[in-house]
Amino acid sequence: MEQKTLLIECPDSKGLIAQITNICYKHQLNITRNTEYVDPDSGRFYMRTQLEGIFNDHTLLLDLDRALPRGSERQLVGTAKKRVVILVTKEAHCLGDILMKVFDGSLELDIAAVIGNHPNLQALTEKFELPYHFIDHQGVSRVEHEQLILTQVAQYQPDYLVLAKFMRVLSPDFVARYPQRIINIHHSFLPAFIGAHPYRQAFNRGVKIIGATAHFVTDSLDEGPIIKQMVSNVDHTYSAKDMAKAGRDVEKNVLTKALELVVEDRVFVHGNKTVIL
Amino acid sequence: MEQKTLLIECPDSKGLIAQITNICYKHQLNITRNTEYVDPDSGRFYMRTQLEGIFNDHTLLLDLDRALPRGSERQLVGTAKKRVVILVTKEAHCLGDILMKVFDGSLELDIAAVIGNHPNLQALTEKFELPYHFIDHQGVSRVEHEQLILTQVAQYQPDYLVLAKFMRVLSPDFVARYPQRIINIHHSFLPAFIGAHPYRQAFNRGVKIIGATAHFVTDSLDEGPIIKQMVSNVDHTYSAKDMAKAGRDVEKNVLTKALELVVEDRVFVHGNKTVIL
Amino acid sequence: MEQKTLLIECPDSKGLIAQITNICYKHQLNITRNTEYVDPDSGRFYMRTQLEGIFNDHTLLLDLDRALPRGSERQLVGTAKKRVVILVTKEAHCLGDILMKVFDGSLELDIAAVIGNHPNLQALTEKFELPYHFIDHQGVSRVEHEQLILTQVAQYQPDYLVLAKFMRVLSPDFVARYPQRIINIHHSFLPAFIGAHPYRQAFNRGVKIIGATAHFVTDSLDEGPIIKQMVSNVDHTYSAKDMAKAGRDVEKNVLTKALELVVEDRVFVHGNKTVIL
Amino acid sequence: MEQKTLLIECPDSKGLIAQITNICYKHQLNITRNTEYVDPDSGRFYMRTQLEGIFNDHTLLLDLDRALPRGSERQLVGTAKKRVVILVTKEAHCLGDILMKVFDGSLELDIAAVIGNHPNLQALTEKFELPYHFIDHQGVSRVEHEQLILTQVAQYQPDYLVLAKFMRVLSPDFVARYPQRIINIHHSFLPAFIGAHPYRQAFNRGVKIIGATAHFVTDSLDEGPIIKQMVSNVDHTYSAKDMAKAGRDVEKNVLTKALELVVEDRVFVHGNKTVIL
Incomplete structure (x- = not known):
């Protein structure tokens, strides 16, 4: 079991959390800590999700890229110092x-x-x-x-x-x-x-x-x-x-x-x- | 547009956030603030979700009850003082x-x-x-x-x-x-x-x-x-x-x-x- | 027994505390709290002394005025709100x-x-x-x-x-x-x-x-x-x-x-x- | 010019500060910082005085011992670490x-x-x-x-x-x-x-x-x-x-x-x- 942290920043839209957490679920990843924030002025959505499981980074990021709106930034960070x-x-x-x-x-x-x-x-x-x-x-x-x-x-x-x-x-x-x-x-x-x-x-x-x-x-x-x-x-x-x-x-x-x-x-x-x- | 807060407490399980936020999405509700916590000792899951939209409380809670595991407590709170x-x-x-x-x-x-x-x-x-x-x-x-x-x-x-x-x-x-x-x-x-x-x-x-x-x-x-x-x-x-x-x-x-x-x-x-x- | 507070601000000089507290002692006044400060940049001396006893304000201030250097300010404050x-x-x-x-x-x-x-x-x-x-x-x-x-x-x-x-x-x-x-x-x-x-x-x-x-x-x-x-x-x-x-x-x-x-x-x-x- | 700190603890009595600061003045010592406290419950007097000047420790302490009441403790501390x-x-x-x-x-x-x-x-x-x-x-x-x-x-x-x-x-x-x-x-x-x-x-x-x-x-x-x-x-x-x-x-x-x-x-x-x- 590995632990990684998913970091997402993108324009806010309805259903974002559902889409992202669905993808994690589909990948059999367990969410151990999750925090989101939507900036009301800029409409930017921020999310940090600690995940646990067996990671296939490539397909996970591919799935996310398909789901996330234009102008999104996402990163999957391991535990390296x-x-x-x-x-x-x-x-x-x-x-x-x-x-x-x-x-x-x-x-x-x-x-x-x-x-x-x-x-x-x-x-x-x-x-x-x-x-x-x-x-x-x-x-x-x-x-x-x-x-x-x-x-x-x-x-x-x-x-x-x-x-x-x-x-x-x-x-x-x-x-x-x-x-x-x-x-x-x-x-x-x-x-x-x-x-x-x-x-x-x-x-x-x-x-x-x-x-x-x-x-x-x-x-x-x-x-x-x-x-x-x-x-x-x-x-x-x-x-x-x-x-x-x-x-x-x-x-x-x-x-x-x-x-x-x-x-x-x-x-x-x-x-x-x-x-x- | 109304604003309500959904409060959930239940045993943790994989995919919970996805299920809950999917239901909110299906109900066309926008999540304006969301916080979760899983207590690692007890395995209890806690979630507080601020929602915005047109609410059908009855069916929303029904949908949640179907999705949530046994031993769950959920509450949809309005803005009354x-x-x-x-x-x-x-x-x-x-x-x-x-x-x-x-x-x-x-x-x-x-x-x-x-x-x-x-x-x-x-x-x-x-x-x-x-x-x-x-x-x-x-x-x-x-x-x-x-x-x-x-x-x-x-x-x-x-x-x-x-x-x-x-x-x-x-x-x-x-x-x-x-x-x-x-x-x-x-x-x-x-x-x-x-x-x-x-x-x-x-x-x-x-x-x-x-x-x-x-x-x-x-x-x-x-x-x-x-x-x-x-x-x-x-x-x-x-x-x-x-x-x-x-x-x-x-x-x-x-x-x-x-x-x-x-x-x-x-x-x-x-x-x-x-x-x- | 009355309680008053003596406030003094003046140029610093050697022996000031001794002179002031001597005068209080001569007036049979008990010091219940005393704080001083000398500002090293300006050489100004500040003193706040809580006194207890029978006060003769006039002679006390007269005695202080004789002892204190030029440019001194002193005040004897009662307990009125x-x-x-x-x-x-x-x-x-x-x-x-x-x-x-x-x-x-x-x-x-x-x-x-x-x-x-x-x-x-x-x-x-x-x-x-x-x-x-x-x-x-x-x-x-x-x-x-x-x-x-x-x-x-x-x-x-x-x-x-x-x-x-x-x-x-x-x-x-x-x-x-x-x-x-x-x-x-x-x-x-x-x-x-x-x-x-x-x-x-x-x-x-x-x-x-x-x-x-x-x-x-x-x-x-x-x-x-x-x-x-x-x-x-x-x-x-x-x-x-x-x-x-x-x-x-x-x-x-x-x-x-x-x-x-x-x-x-x-x-x-x-x-x-x-x-x- | 040396700097030392005088520490005194003794039973409170009227005129103590005057006596102590008089002795310092007599010794030509300048007080750069001075703090006192009288504990109202025990009637103990505490004083910490930072002094500057040429010290004759022996006669200073002797003068203090003559002036201070029974049960006093006094100490003159130099700047050694x-x-x-x-x-x-x-x-x-x-x-x-x-x-x-x-x-x-x-x-x-x-x-x-x-x-x-x-x-x-x-x-x-x-x-x-x-x-x-x-x-x-x-x-x-x-x-x-x-x-x-x-x-x-x-x-x-x-x-x-x-x-x-x-x-x-x-x-x-x-x-x-x-x-x-x-x-x-x-x-x-x-x-x-x-x-x-x-x-x-x-x-x-x-x-x-x-x-x-x-x-x-x-x-x-x-x-x-x-x-x-x-x-x-x-x-x-x-x-x-x-x-x-x-x-x-x-x-x-x-x-x-x-x-x-x-x-x-x-x-x-x-x-x-x-x-x-």
């Missing part, structure tokens, strides 16, 4: 939490490599027997730097890139190479405090709650589809530095939680939003 | 929040009457032009008191009884008259601090978080299926009285949230637990 | 929660009157035997409208104005009349979604958490010192309307919590921030 | 988070060694160049096992022992050796689900929130003074195993947060409670 390359700069906490959760089995990821524009996190990465590539951004143009990263990334053929406090803005060309496949942690409760130094901004504004946001990267800075947000209470005794320190726990927790959702194939991108089934 | 009778003692905050939310349209409930074993909340109830029955527990036996309440309740034929800080324990005989239809708010994070004076208990234990629990009432004190829980941070500066005061907000918020879930037909009782779809 | 006028538009939930909490004794406020630019909340206000002034903004200029409100407010001589979902922006002239004495609830997690329709903005951005902010009103829209913020989780199934509904609980809870802090004389304004002792 | 020995069993997440936070500088601790009753976490510990002592509990009596641990611990002379998911109950004799110096993480929201398998208990009870509790260890199982509690929402789809997985994040966050409070000398033990200044 997602492969990621992690990009970092100097801060250890997000990388550290991912490494630790993969190590202790909480997060089912295959970390192919870590790439840093500083050498700081090499030692940490190598503690976990993973390759670390230090690709300096100094002395090269922005375009060249990104090209060096892309070349290094390409050899690993990752499913996702994870920006674990990678403190450089990626160009639209870079982003276009991995659409909806780059996950970033922004250290604010977006859309508050877009851009640089969010904790400094938060401190100056005198907020009573700070937050962090995991999102897919798009061309527009910090405007991509949000996967997960978390917050933490602060008060007047917190300096910008204290907020940054308190924020680290939020950042790492929200990033690994977002990765968990992605790993379980629960995140659909819908325009600049996510649907999480 | 649930009718409740609220039982209270002296504290105003839970009753007050329900009254206010019904008044401002946040909570779609039909409050038939309020019954109190003290006269304290009569004035508040009558501000909202609702009948208040003061049924004193003094001078009568426990059995007689409950009988007086039951008689008063019966005339209203409520869907649910809501214990909004009703500070008396109901007898098994009383509970048996409204199985899975009595909703209580307990002022602790159950199962911590069962029974009387939970804030005093919480204070004595030196907890750093207090909570409240909305649950269905069963024979066993504070052991019924939990619908919703919420918490609030406290610290060493809180006296038992301060905790009780801070707890009031949690209590009222958790009770009205639980009522919202019940009102939307989202709560299934499964042994001593709830499944919320 | 703060007097407020509440401004509203159409939405009932924030007003309702304040009325209910004052009614049940959770919030020690003296509500002098409610003023609305719509008649909608008159009935609710009058249930609690409070005066409601409907001051229509139609058919008068903005300046005239504010003047009508100010005249009405003036007769009550309130300590604070509470904007309980008052959906009009107050002019700088109006605000200047009650500096640091107008408390507003903004229905977003500021500084995200400043201005109109924050839930619509939040929906469009696809956030996973919504919030509300209670703050003092200054000239700049939604830029005043933040007193309290709270949040609530949402997901892709929430429409803008659902977010607004879920937001109502956050709004009312954060507003009454902020009022509680103000009522207990715990809020100091420090530039565009608050210090809460 | 606390030294801890960590006890573990098999689960990596709490140990991992401490290691990572010490590594990245978020948690200022000196980890002297890790001791495990299983060999599982040796590799992880050694990644961070720390000694790991595997002390098997099999083949020895409970008393012998504890004696072996105590001997190993003794050579490090730690300030605190941290039980980072050490799954054995310590005997009163062991606990008596490190009173108020053993910190445990219990994987439930105490006092709910005392003892073994709290997630299984939580699952069986059908709770909607799980939690974790960091506390000092006393003779009574899971009854010691609570330092910190945190919670996380769950629902009917969580198996006991899912709850345990979700709980890991809560556990590690609450334990490192509690350690942070201890490291900053903010935790006073007061009977079976804590006062956190």
Whole structure:
């Protein structure tokens, strides 16, 4: 008995669930968990179905393609671990939490490599027997730097890139190479405090709650589809530095939680939003 | 176009979703929201389906009865407001929040009457032009008191009884008259601090978080299926009285949230637990 | 034995706490709770001291004035309830929660009157035997409208104005009349979604958490010192309307919590921030 | 300029703060942060004062001893890191988070060694160049096992022992050796689900929130003074195993947060409670 997850996104129409579940039934597949969502504004239908049984992927997808309306996307996903390359700069906490959760089995990821524009996190990465590539951004143009990263990334053929406090803005060309496949942690409760130094901004504004946001990267800075947000209470005794320190726990927790959702194939991108089934 | 919600609970079997959604499709009903759950331990299947269209309730249910396995329960629920009778003692905050939310349209409930074993909340109830029955527990036996309440309740034929800080324990005989239809708010994070004076208990234990629990009432004190829980941070500066005061907000918020879930037909009782779809 | 609270704000200097607490001791006053804070950036010192004893306000303040550095502000506050006028538009939930909490004794406020630019909340206000002034903004200029409100407010001589979902922006002239004495609830997690329709903005951005902010009103829209913020989780199934509904609980809870802090004389304004002792 | 923290616990009496702060002033010490608390039930006074200046510890403490009432405890703490020995069993997440936070500088601790009753976490510990002592509990009596641990611990002379998911109950004799110096993480929201398998208990009870509790260890199982509690929402789809997985994040966050409070000398033990200044 195998387990696979069927992911469908298509224009909504009457009888869709019946058609899809009939096909699964015809294939003798048991549905162990099923979630659907219809977006009332766009009329898009989203469905995530965990199936159990003996799979004939080819005929199952063929049957689905016959039944589904034009403009449908469907995918049958097995249980292989997602492969990621992690990009970092100097801060250890997000990388550290991912490494630790993969190590202790909480997060089912295959970390192919870590790439840093500083050498700081090499030692940490190598503690976990993973390759670390230090690709300096100094002395090269922005375009060249990104090209060096892309070349290094390409050899690993990752499913996702994870920006674990990678403190450089990626160009639209870079982003276009991995659409909806780059996950970033922004250290604010977006859309508050877009851009640089969010904790400094938060401190100056005198907020009573700070937050962090995991999102897919798009061309527009910090405007991509949000996967997960978390917050933490602060008060007047917190300096910008204290907020940054308190924020680290939020950042790492929200990033690994977002990765968990992605790993379980629960995140659909819908325009600049996510649907999480 | 009408809107109704189909609620199904039955033993799980392969093809169930296909069968049920086929029947809906055959009846030309559109599924606007659908949620299912299979409990892996008991093998029970739960489904909540929001439907839109022209309903022929009789034939729809007949078709479902033919398709569903033995031991199934199914219900087709319209949009009529649930009718409740609220039982209270002296504290105003839970009753007050329900009254206010019904008044401002946040909570779609039909409050038939309020019954109190003290006269304290009569004035508040009558501000909202609702009948208040003061049924004193003094001078009568426990059995007689409950009988007086039951008689008063019966005339209203409520869907649910809501214990909004009703500070008396109901007898098994009383509970048996409204199985899975009595909703209580307990002022602790159950199962911590069962029974009387939970804030005093919480204070004595030196907890750093207090909570409240909305649950269905069963024979066993504070052991019924939990619908919703919420918490609030406290610290060493809180006296038992301060905790009780801070707890009031949690209590009222958790009770009205639980009522919202019940009102939307989202709560299934499964042994001593709830499944919320 | 009386109880009073001493509030001090002044430039920091060595020995301040010793000097102040010596004076209290000399006056035979017992300190039951004491909190201080020195803002490291501005070097401002804040102190809130709950005192118990027989007070000679005049000599106590005289002694303090001799001891405190230039530029000090000090205040000795008794236990009289703060007097407020509440401004509203159409939405009932924030007003309702304040009325209910004052009614049940959770919030020690003296509500002098409610003023609305719509008649909608008159009935609710009058249930609690409070005066409601409907001051229509139609058919008068903005300046005239504010003047009508100010005249009405003036007769009550309130300590604070509470904007309980008052959906009009107050002019700088109006605000200047009650500096640091107008408390507003903004229905977003500021500084995200400043201005109109924050839930619509939040929906469009696809956030996973919504919030509300209670703050003092200054000239700049939604830029005043933040007193309290709270949040609530949402997901892709929430429409803008659902977010607004879920937001109502956050709004009312954060507003009454902020009022509680103000009522207990715990809020100091420090530039565009608050210090809460 | 040095920085030290003065910790005082004594019977409350009028003028205490004045006396203490006068002594600090006489010693030319600047108070950068000060917090006090008087427990109204016991009449105990607690004070934590951050001081800056040139310290003469001996005469400062002498002056304080003259001024403070009988039954006082006072301590002047420098900025040296606390030294801890960590006890573990098999689960990596709490140990991992401490290691990572010490590594990245978020948690200022000196980890002297890790001791495990299983060999599982040796590799992880050694990644961070720390000694790991595997002390098997099999083949020895409970008393012998504890004696072996105590001997190993003794050579490090730690300030605190941290039980980072050490799954054995310590005997009163062991606990008596490190009173108020053993910190445990219990994987439930105490006092709910005392003892073994709290997630299984939580699952069986059908709770909607799980939690974790960091506390000092006393003779009574899971009854010691609570330092910190945190919670996380769950629902009917969580198996006991899912709850345990979700709980890991809560556990590690609450334990490192509690350690942070201890490291900053903010935790006073007061009977079976804590006062956190």
